[in-house]
Amino acid sequence: MALLTQKDLRSLNESLEERTPREILDWAVSMFGGRLAILSAMQQAGSVVCHMASVAGHKLPVLFVDTGVHFPETLQTRDRIASEYGLEVITLSPEQSMEDQTRELGILYLSVDGQLKCCELRKSQPLLNAAGRYDGLLSSLRRSDGERRSNVPILALDQKMNSVRINLLANFEDQQMNEYIAREKVIVNPLHHQGYSTIGCSRCTTPVMPDEPKRAGRWRHLGPWAMYCGINPTDVRRPESEAIELPGDLVDRLLGRTVDFSI
Ligand code: SF4
Numbered sequence: 001m002a003l004l005t006q007k008d009l010r011s012l013n014e015s016l017e018e019r020t021p022r023e024i025l026d027w028a029v030s031m032f033g034g035r036l037a038i039l040s041a042m043q044q045a046g047s048v049v050c051h052m053a054s055v056a057g058h059k060l061p062v063l064f065v066d067t068g069v070h071f072p073e074t075l076q077t078r079d080r081i082a083s084e085y086g087l088e089v090i091t092l093s094p095e096q097s098m099e100d101q102t103r104e105l106g107i108l109y110l111s112v113d114g115q116l117k118c119c120e121l122r123k124s125q126p127l128l129n130a131a132g133r134y135d136g137l138l139s140s141l142r143r144s145d146g147e148r149r150s151n152v153p154i155l156a157l158d159q160k161m162n163s164v165r166i167n168l169l170a171n172f173e174d175q176q177m178n179e180y181i182a183r184e185k186v187i188v189n190p191l192h193h194q195g196y197s198t199i200g201c202s203r204c205t206t207p208v209m210p211d212e213p214k215r216a217g218r219w220r221h222l223g224p225w226a227m228y229c230g231i232n233p234t235d236v237r238r239p240e241s242e243a244i245e246l247p248g249d250l251v252d253r254l255l256g257r258t259v260d261f262s263i
Pocket of ligand 1 (some may be wrong): 067069108109114115116118119120122123200201203204229
């Protein structure tokens with residue numbers, strides 16, 4: 001095993017900046033092989049990643065965290081992605097139902113601290129059930145989404161999952177994505193056509209007005225203090241000093257440290 005730090009990824013990240021999402025996808029498959037999965041919340045950017053993988057013939061598993069309080073449209077989108085794109089969708093669930101959690105802890109999502117706890121229990125913890133299975137996770141964060149994502153790196157470390165997050169759409173502008181969705185007839189969560197620019201749990205997501213920021217509909221009832229759930233590490237922190245431990249040959253491949261045994 002070998003350590004990989006965010007600093008180690010700097011020049012690799014620079015070299016990926018000019019590549020298209022499809023090229024980054026193919027690169028990730030060549031690097032991570034069977035230890036690669038897609039992480040999708042069944043929003044439109046995640047559907048684009050699933051579509052790209054499907055048409056490229058990359059039969060990657062798709063991890064979907066079902067908090068138990070998603071909109072029916074989100075679950076329908078998940079089922080369509082599985083059946084129409086031929087991808088295995090792995091649904092990860094919290095330990096408790098929302099009813100049991102509320103009975104034990106109260107309505108957490110009605111306070112800022114409670115929201116962090118609720119998202120930890122219903123989003124971050126279920127994802128951790130897949131920790132150790134994947135060295136690479138294809139995510140769909142985009143710089144065009146603004147706020148804390150405006151500088152998201154293409155490759156970022158996920159220390160809790162001990163994997164590399166690959167944000168292959170980091171440079172995909174809104175117009176490029178909309179054109180891709182229209183041209184390729186990508187399966188899109190119907191709520192995007194009903195004023196929801198981003199989509200999370202039904203308890204904490206509302207549509208947004210045309211002149212509002214994209215994430216204004218997330219935890220609107222809590223004001224500007226709650227904007228992210230924490231399932232994406234780059235939304236909450238990005239210390240250069242963080243490190244993960246991966247197989248040595250994978251780290252060598254990622255960093256271009258090939259050994260010529262013929263010498
Ligand atoms: S988005 Fe709301 S309901 Fe969903 S896990 Fe977070 S706080 Fe709980």
